Amino acid sequence: MWMFALPALLINVCIILIPALLTLAGAFFLWDGIGTPVWAGLANFQALFADPVFWSALANNFIWTAIFLVVPTCMALIMAATLMMVPHSRIVVQSIIFLPRILAAAITGRIFQGMIFSPATGLVGWLNGFGLSIADPLADPDRSLYAVAAVDIWHWWGFLAVVYFAAMRQISIDQIEAARLDGAGFFALLRYVLLPGIRPTLVLMMILTVIWSFQVFEFIYIVTQGGPAYGSEVLATLAYRQAFFANDVGKATAAACVMSLFGLAATSLYLWLQIRDGARAA
């Protein structure tokens, strides 16, 4: 039976495992991507920790995590609960809010740049025509991270709503009907019936959100490249820049190790929760 698993395993080991191990090792070498790597001990990490951009990038990863744990989660839960209340046209609504998820990040990013944020051709410019004066948020180091987050939330929240809705539909109808007969309104139903009912899915998505938030790259690289003035820089864009534009592969791999550490922490937390719940159920 091992022959059945071998091709998939072989590809995975060559493309993911071996390079991942090399990344862990590479963090301890000085390398420009061309010459011979030189043993560096902790020099890459020292250089990284001495770099103020590293700390602001790490802070941005934490801000991103906080935003994504709260904003899309709330939007998705409210939408999912709403869909539970309406008996008709659920499929159409689900398909439409899911649609942003299937568009390529490079395209979504550019559409938001041109059609929403641009003061010349976008919604922001149109609003400014009415006497408002909203500056281009992508050109402002203090607001660019939030502007990119808005793009990613638009892309992500509908998918999340569909996931939560699918989970809520597995809750028994009797329970929901009983709560409604007791006079539970929208928020009471959400708080006391729907949320507890989808707890496993909710926990899983929250953990995945933390893992993904420390890996976030695509939208930031596409829309702002981490700028302006490193305002929206996160660990992944910092690592990418170090490897391919500053030719400091050692520092890039060190940054990649740091960001993976947070993912590992979130995964461990999840496994711990699973084991704890398993023990409690037994």
Added chain:
Amino acid sequence: MMDSRLNRTLCLTLIGVALFVSLLPIALAVMNALKTTVEISTNPLAPPVQFQWQNFSSAWKNAALGPSLLHSAQVTGLTIVLVCLTAAPCAYALARQQGRGFRFLTFYFMASITVPVQLYLYPLYFIFAKLGLVNSIPAVALIYTAMFSPFSIFLLRTYVLAIPVALEEAAEVDGATAWQKFFYVILPMMRPGLLTVAIIVGLNTWNEFVIAVTFLQNNDNVTAVVKFYNLTGQYSTDWGELLAAAVIIVLPVVLVFVLLQRRFIDGMTAGAVKS
């Protein structure tokens, strides 16, 4: 009664807002793809006075979209084939074998789903550069296969688990080998799962950015999404043409989505919802 009418109004309002938010950027993109640059900067929200279909033809010509769409189709097709070929037998093995080795293998594939691209991207790039595999479409398809097969294995595994073992035992009595059982009993019953895998892997590959922008660097092999990304440097003022290019690249994905939306949504939300 009063309360339920209030709830109803609240629900419909929320749905209305959600639909508006989801559709606004898409509607703006499609509408402005049909306008001149002057019209767009005068009022991005106004409908086109006269449909500027030439935006599409000039986007197609100037951006050389034809070749890059072909590259996207090649990478996507090759990745789908490779994932199906490798993930299906692996899913079968993981579903039917209970030994310690296979349990570890299950754990290994599970772990590799959460590994960030950044953790293997840099060594992989420099290894591929040494081997002369940068700018090679099959090499990129191989990377995608590694990235997307763990999830496919778990999705297909649930299909195998749903097939009664008695069917295989019957084949065994008739003297079927493991491979024969796989080809004649398991594979036909896995077909809906393979279709779901093909759709999701196809979507992810068509849209993928990080690997594509890193490993495919010139016009002879760049994918449509990266081509579009590179265009903006040159044409960033000509939004009509740019948006027309965006519509062309997105169109195949949206068409498949409209045709097979149930399978799309169920496949992508599987895994997250445990019953």
